Amino acid sequence: MRKPVAFLTASTTAWAVLSVLAPGAQAATQTFSPTHIYLNGQDVTNPVHTTAVDPSSKQPTTFLPIYYAMQVLNKLGIQSAWDGHTWSLTVPSSITVNLDNPATSPNQMSIAINGKVVQTAPKLVAKDPASGQDTTFIPIWYLSQVLNRLGISSTWDGTNWRLTQTKPVTQQDMANAMWQVLNATTWDVNSHPSMSDAGVNPTNAPVTAGDVATWLGDWASKAKGYVAHPYNNSSDMSYRPWSLQYEASQDPYTWATINGLYQGTSVSSGSSVITSADESTILANLRWWVTGYKTTSDGWVQLHLPFYSHYNEWQLVLGNVLTQAQYNQMMADDTTYFDEVKVKQSGSNLLVALPDASKSNLAWQVGDGSYTWGYSHGPSGQGFYGGITLTVPNKGPGLTIRMASLNADAHGLTIAYVNTDGGLVYGQPYDIMDLQYPSSSN
Template sequence: MIKCTGLSIVTGLLGIQIVSATTAMASTSSHKMQLSKIVLNGHTVSTQYKFVGGAPVTTYMPVYYVQQLINKVLGTDTSTDVWNGTEHTWTLTVPRVTPSKISSGSGSAISVNGTVIEAAPTIVDVDPSSGQQTTFMPIWYVQQLLNQILNLSPGTDTWNGGTSTPTWMLTTTATGSSESQSSMANAMWKVFNSTSYDIHTHSTMEQAGVTPTNAPVTAEQVADWVKDWAVKSKGYTLSGDIDDNGKIYAKGGTWIPFSLQYESSTDPYTWAKENDLFQGTNVSLPSSVISSSDASKISSNLSWWLNGFKFVNGVVHLHVPMYGNYQQYVGEVEAEGTSISDYRSALADGANYIDKATATITNGTLNLTLPSLTASFSRSAWEVDARGFSYGWNGASTLSNSLGGVTLHIPLNNNVPGFTLNIKSTKANLTGYALGYTYTNTAMSWFAIDEAND
């Protein structure tokens, strides 16, 4: 697997280099194999064998390793990037791309979003690193594939195999000037250090294992840093046993550290994107270079996520605050047998809708706007409770009058310090989120939030 954390991007661009290392002869291989490294943004992400061969002669690399690289650059995964060695086809599904044919010919078909854009020759040989038969493909065809998908300008994707150190360089520019890793990390840690909600400890960059440089920063790095900080800074001690019909899943007093295993995705970039960290920016892929203009927006979104709300022109925008979902994971996946896929989809689904909810206060009335849940994956329903006021699903309501798409007007007085907002799934074995909001006065000078899974 290719690991692309801690990237170092050169001169404001995303750089990929393939650097030749030692040359090795493998007795079980038909070609002279050369051990090379794939270096992404200054960091080695894989080491594998390649060879020069074919007619016309060119450099061949294992399709598998190129797939891993493309998945990182494009934000795809193994379900949308599939090599079929039996049928000799390579199919990719890439959002926001309208492909067109690059070349015709014979060989393995490369298909993007259902359109065959080129056919590449392949050679099967033994990969000395695994001792297994492996499919190799000319790097030239992979270059054409990436140029097509990323719409790269001339000169930003080059392969130089005529030197003692063969190099493949791929570059994509950010929109506007790029933000440095150091500047972005410093801004993020200011947000982390100013956050008080559900914090076990305010870990430093060093404690989180983050070592930024002055090179530009990517979206994937930003997401990795949020994850690294959360793992060191968040978590909680169980107040009581977690059990189901007498079976103990976890004992009271157990420390539960934060882990993406229990969240909407185990991939940091996907998790961050689902929680709107990149909302309002030009970020579209994990490899997107963060521009200086987008950096401040990301910091603002990070504060929004950590605290559970933000003010924009007098309007409060709600958010599911970052909180470990271990108890919900145990209850749904381990105790109830919910599939991991449904569990994670429901978490992302609920967060998506809560992040669209807004609130204002006018003339002693709380105006709470709830988005419609008619397209909800988990058939969710709203429930709102304040002293003397209720709306939505409460065990007696029907689903139809719990689907939102409305603005609720909740009378306020000194005896109503806040309200609870729940989003509940009506699907079997799926729940949702329960959020509690308080405010100090009718001007809504601040919101405090206490979140727990429902």
């Protein structure tokens, strides 16, 4: 085979060489273009890049020489070694690494972090115009997946590859921000415990999703709970404490995930380190949760299952009506689908958009004190599974939304909202199935 020959095409200011894409592949002509690699805003090196078809996706993708990527990572204290098949990165303890969900699909090369393969990728072997030596080129897209695991975000515009090393959010930073949200929460809160009161002792170590969920549960165990207050005369005026035992999961991270705390973030497990980009989204989701609603850009009010004690519902487990697993599934279904309910006022009516919950065999019932739509009581009910938008007269004492799991003998929750002067008070939801009724003054 003839050796690759490099030449400069003046009209395009690009290099072209005769290259080999992979061992045994047919030779082809590659075109190389100039590249700028920026690290935290500084232009640190200027190799070339080329485009070739990714054998996995069958789509064109951009390749860079591995040598230059190694040099950039070296500036961050990340050592690397390349043996022709595996690119091994050694990352110092000062950099938080995410080793969750490693890519395992076979490919032409592997990338390992601290000995664990996290990514496989195609490669391209060609002569580097700068050195005149054959070198391995690797695709930017696959490189970016690995860098994300190191807290390094990247953007590629066709010429410039900009890398930004994000500073991990510390436990102290996140706890401070969470407590600002929690201290501003007034509905259904008995007290505002300090971090110390809740047993939360943050440090300057990077914060994980598991930390956030655990702290939230610690806060709720001190801040939440209410005295049952039925409309009818009753001797049951006992205090309903809050406990993770009564929730959809007894694992803090799973419980928080079911309640949407990590929606829209890169979090994939309890050990995921929270980045600065994730922090603001988590705090917004926390406000949605503790407030009970948020207004979307199209003017709808999206509800959230209220953040209060489910002590009464959990008596189904204590009384051996449901197993813990059945109870957890019921509560997870209720939470997931209730969090998708949207409401909008339309003249003298309310539009209530109910998600289709047929996959979970979850039935809905909606009323306003005089109008009622939905399933019949009991497990033999028809089951109105949603997937529709109801037009409900807005003239009763308020809106009630009941969910019942037909898989769990039609047990579930009934959430009520008070109507004040024709408007629903979304920020004060009541669980009337748990004897949490509005006071007579509302």
